[in-house]
Every structure is written in structure tokens, then in C-alpha cells.
Amino acid sequence: MTRILVDHDRCEGHGLCEQTAPEVFRLDDEGELHLTHEEVAAEQQGVVAAAVRVCPVAALRIQP
Template identity: 80%
Template sequence: MSRIVVDFDRCEGHGLCEQTAPDVFQLDDEGELHLTHAEVAPERESAVAAAVRVCPVAALKVQP
């Protein structure tokens, strides 16, 4: 199973990942990103891949 890696220093809290995969990515009231699932289940792979692509600061990666 793949894992999501977040570069929290790079993340600016734009929220596009949350809009794309809200069951995996969540921003708190201060704009800090939290993962609800660090491991990518097969049913979430396409949504997580889309969230990685839309991140404007390239703060997200998926590692095997």
C-alpha cells in the first residue's frame, strides 16, 4: 500500500487537496493540513493522485 508524504514546510494551506479528496486531507481552523489516512487504500488512489497533482506548491507525494 502506498503512503502519502506531506512537506509541511512547503504546504501553504490552499485546500485544493481537501477539495479533491476530503476523506483523506483536512485543514484545521489555522489552515494546517491533517491526514485522516496516511496509507492510500486502493479505493482512494485516484482521488489522492488528483490531490497530489492539484497542489500548487508541490507539498504532496505518494510513495510506494
């Protein structure tokens, strides 16, 4: 399993990660990003990697 790291100071709440992988990323009513879980199962790695790539402020990383 891999881990998702979020730089909350960098995140601007654009929501592209949530649109790409809504089963992992969630924005609350204030635009704060939350993870449904920090560790990613093998079958979700592709969609999570896509969500990390679409972040316009590079606030997301995957740690093996």
C-alpha cells in the same frame, strides 16, 4: 497500499487537496494540513493522486 507524504514547510494551506479528496485531507482552523490516514487503500489511489497533482506548491507526494 501507498503512503502520502506531506512537506509541511512547503504547504501553504490552499485547500485544493481537501476539496479533491476530503476523506483523506483536512485543513484545521489555522490552515494546517492533516491526513485522516497516511496509507491509501487501492480504491482511493486515483482521487489521492488527483489531490497530489492539484497542489500548487508541490507539498504532497505519494510513496509506493
